[in-house]
Amino acid sequence: MTSAKQSIHRLLSVRPQSLAHILAAVALGSVLITSAARANSDEVVHTAGNVSYVSGGVGTESQDQLSSLAKDFNLKLVFALKSGEFGSNVKISIAAAKGNSLLDTTADGPWLLAKLPAGSYQVSASFAGNAVTHKIAVDAARLKTLDFRWASE
Numbered sequence: 001m002t003s004a005k006q007s008i009h010r011l012l013s014v015r016p017q018s019l020a021h022i023l024a025a026v027a028l029g030s031v032l033i034t035s036a037a038r039a040n041s042d043e044v045v046h047t048a049g050n051v052s053y054v055s056g057g058v059g060t061e062s063q064d065q066l067s068s069l070a071k072d073f074n075l076k077l078v079f080a081l082k083s084g085e086f087g088s089n090v091k092i093s094i095a096a097a098k099g100n101s102l103l104d105t106t107a108d109g110p111w112l113l114a115k116l117p118a119g120s121y122q123v124s125a126s127f128a129g130n131a132v133t134h135k136i137a138v139d140a141a142r143l144k145t146l147d148f149r150w151a152s153e
Helices: 003-012 016-041 060-072
Strands: 046-048 051-056 075-081 091-096 101-106 111-115 119-127 130-138 144-150
Touching: 046 101, 051 060, 051 101, 060 111, 075 119, 119 144, 130 144
Parallel strands: 075 144
Antiparallel strands: 046 051, 051 111, 075 111, 091 101, 091 119, 119 130
16 A cells, blocks of 8 residues: 555544544634634733723724724723824823723723723823823713823824
């Protein structure tokens, strides 16, 4: 027998239980590889008190992922320079109308999505030492967007 025929004969003579184990191992390996690839690209939802949030948006894939998550949030913050260039590493502070702080974080990219209780808030964003503050009222279900623009870095 040629070596190719011997290999085929060996493969075909594998016991069904062994073949099932091999196929299960291959399937598990592909699931683990796919999960690892997704973990590297998925945006992570964080929680601070009763506020859930996620940030990112660097690159098309990240923006697509955040867009798909937007239905679960009621506030979207967008950070950019007036030239149109996106900003990141923006320090964010969200306080309730009564002044108590609900969230202090740094955005990983030009977008931050937050799920807040319905109400009025003061949102401050600081980029390159320049702070901008906006007031906004959000309801429980509808996404509102706040744009923060800076003249330059």
